Amino acid sequence: MDGLTRLQCRSLMRAAQNVAASASCLAFKTPPVRRNASTSTSGNSLAWPHNLSKTNCLLTPGPAAAPRKERVVILGSGWAGYAAARTLSPSRFERVLISPRSHFVFTPLLASTSVGTLEFRAAIEPVRRLGLDEFHQARATSIDFKNKVIRVEANERGDVSAATRRPQINGEEFDVKYDKLIIAVGCYSQTFGIEGVREHANFLRDVGDARAIRLRILDAFETADLPTTSDEERRKLLHFAIVGGGPTGIEFAAELHDLIDEDLARMYPGILDFCTITVYDIAPKVLPMFDSKLAAYATEIFKRQGIRVKTEHHLTRIRRDGRTLMLRIKEEPEEVGAGIVVWSTGLMQNPLVQQLVETEIDGRGKLAKEPKTGGIVTNSNMQVQLRWPDGESNDATATLEDVYAIGDCISVQGSPYPATAQVASQQAVYLAKQLNRGMGNFSKPFSFRNWGVMTYLGGWRAIHQSKADSLKGWAAWMLWRTAYLTRSMSVRNKIMIPVYWLITWIFGRDISRF
Numbered sequence: 001m002d003g004l005t006r007l008q009c010r011s012l013m014r015a016a017q018n019v020a021a022s023a024s025c026l027a028f029k030t031p032p033v034r035r036n037a038s039t040s041t042s043g044n045s046l047a048w049p050h051n052l053s054k055t056n057c058l059l060t061p062g063p064a065a066a067p068r069k070e071r072v073v074i075l076g077s078g079w080a081g082y083a084a085a086r087t088l089s090p091s092r093f094e095r096v097l098i099s100p101r102s103h104f105v106f107t108p109l110l111a112s113t114s115v116g117t118l119e120f121r122a123a124i125e126p127v128r129r130l131g132l133d134e135f136h137q138a139r140a141t142s143i144d145f146k147n148k149v150i151r152v153e154a155n156e157r158g159d160v161s162a163a164t165r166r167p168q169i170n171g172e173e174f175d176v177k178y179d180k181l182i183i184a185v186g187c188y189s190q191t192f193g194i195e196g197v198r199e200h201a202n203f204l205r206d207v208g209d210a211r212a213i214r215l216r217i218l219d220a221f222e223t224a225d226l227p228t229t230s231d232e233e234r235r236k237l238l239h240f241a242i243v244g245g246g247p248t249g250i251e252f253a254a255e256l257h258d259l260i261d262e263d264l265a266r267m268y269p270g271i272l273d274f275c276t277i278t279v280y281d282i283a284p285k286v287l288p289m290f291d292s293k294l295a296a297y298a299t300e301i302f303k304r305q306g307i308r309v310k311t312e313h314h315l316t317r318i319r320r321d322g323r324t325l326m327l328r329i330k331e332e333p334e335e336v337g338a339g340i341v342v343w344s345t346g347l348m349q350n351p352l353v354q355q356l357v358e359t360e361i362d363g364r365g366k367l368a369k370e371p372k373t374g375g376i377v378t379n380s381n382m383q384v385q386l387r388w389p390d391g392e393s394n395d396a397t398a399t400l401e402d403v404y405a406i407g408d409c410i411s412v413q414g415s416p417y418p419a420t421a422q423v424a425s426q427q428a429v430y431l432a433k434q435l436n437r438g439m440g441n442f443s444k445p446f447s448f449r450n451w452g453v454m455t456y457l458g459g460w461r462a463i464h465q466s467k468a469d470s471l472k473g474w475a476a477w478m479l480w481r482t483a484y485l486t487r488s489m490s491v492r493n494k495i496m497i498p499v500y501w502l503i504t505w506i507f508g509r510d511i512s513r514f
């Protein structure tokens with residue numbers, strides 16, 4: 001202590017205390033920065049980490065505050081939105097998802113769930129499992145691109161009611177801010193204004209729809225089996241009409257045939273002769289995306305299974321008549337009765353997209369719109385394009401900064417991709433990876449890798465077609481099942497799906513009604 005004054009001594013001791021305090025503060029694992037949900041839209045309000053007292057932090061400088069992460073808001077939890085949220089780097093971005101439903105649906109398996117081959121849960125993934133910074137079960141109703149704010153309406157029911165015939169319930173409204181926006185709201189079912197379709201047909205777009213279809217099929221069998229039901233009514237109740245000869249309609253018809261043939265035939269032997277399945281389509285042939293040989297094979301298999309395929313048939317009206325539905329088909333002399341009509345044809349733009357492409361953006365014009373589909377036009381980097389301010393020309397003129405769109409609701413300039421899960425998920429992964437790389441670093445344009453098309457035909461047979469090869473029968477069915485299993489998202493479902501297939505194979509399908 002020689003040579004040191006009392007004052008110098010005290011200063012040294014205080015400095016030593018501070019060093020010790022700093023060390024103890026740094027010894028904490030960097031605490032997770034919690035965002036206060038009610039103020040999250042400001043993007044910079046940080047709540048106190050619960051394991052760090054204010055006093056501690058006032059004593060010491062602590063670790064330098066991490067720079068604010070960019071806030072990426074994704075609209076939609078379908079193939080595009082879910083894949084984008086899953087691929088975006090959580091360390092680089094604050095990931096916010098807004099969707100009226102709190103789950104992702106593995107749509108290719110919906111037909112299997114609607115007949116009890118698979119449990120509903122095996123075809124969905126809860127979005128909250130993604131560990132997002134924020135999730136709002138709500139639908140975007142408008143977007144202020146200038147101020148980067150989305151107007152959102154809560155959807156407490158958690159179903160895609162607007163895509164089906166259930167009326168929407170208006171929820172609470174609030175605003176959500178974004179730094180970058182990814183629009184992935186998909187499409188709705190198109191009913192072409194045909195009378196009675198929205199009210200009486202069943203759609204197949206979500207698990208709620210699949211559940212409704214399963215209940216209706218089983219109800220039809222129970223009602224038809226009542227001793228009080230006439231044969232005439234039985235014939236109508238057990239006529240299952242499917243409108244649309246694309247892969248979804250054909251797969252549903254095939255799955256329904258398997259349900260009746262392998263399970264219900266044993267339970268309702270007395271009424272089996274009244275069962276018919278009909279696929280209606282306005283086109284001259286079903287499965288137009290397959291080459292004519294494979295499409296003919298599918299038609300032949302259906303014929304052998306007793307499924308009627310009526311091409312060039314136009315449904316013009318559906319009306320309810322007591323317990324059954326009556327279908328007016330232009331080409332048939334009399335109305336046709338049916339227990340259920342499954343609608344699986346046509347897409348129309350999401351109302352949000354319809355509204356966005358018609359809204360003027362602060363003197364910069366409107367979003368470019370694809371004239372045929374009405375979808376949002378993007379460039380090959382998935383960046384949303386603008387058209388001339390006068391709205392006359394549809395030619396894209398400029399990029400709308402920080403706004404991207406992917407999936408069924410878009411059209412990529414110069415590349416008309418089909419509205420499929422393959423395209424939607426590949427666009428999402430491409431975009432998220434490019435964003436993870438850093439702002440404006442689009443190293444390459446999006447290019448679609450076509451894995452081919454597949455359709456299940458019933459009785460363990462399918463067809464598959466790709467650029468390299470084509471397959472039919474049992475081998476294609478094996479490929480179909482393997483592909484869907486490997487493409488399913490979570491490890492949980494990768495285990496659950498084969499387990500349910502095995503349970504169904506051993507014990508039969510789940511035909512419980514609840």
Ligand SMILES: Cc1cc2nc3c(=O)[nH]c(=O)nc-3n(C[C@H](O)[C@H](O)[C@H](O)COP(=O)(O)OP(=O)(O)OC[C@H]3O[C@@H](n4cnc5c(N)ncnc54)[C@H](O)[C@@H]3O)c2cc1C
Pocket residue numbers: 075076077078079080081098099100101107108109110111138139140141160184185186187204205248350352406407408409419420421422423424
């Ligand atoms: C039964 C069925 C079977 C199919 N089988 C195949 C197949 O085997 N192979 C294949 O490639 N494709 C298949 N498809 C097509 C495929 O599912 C679609 O191409 C794909 O779902 C498109 O993905 P998306 O994310 O663009 O839209 P979607 O999957 O429709 O998702 C849109 C999302 O946006 C949400 N949303 C809607 N409005 C709003 C809003 N205003 N604000 C916020 N969120 C909103 C919706 O709730 C939904 O979560 C099938 C489709 C169906 C219906």
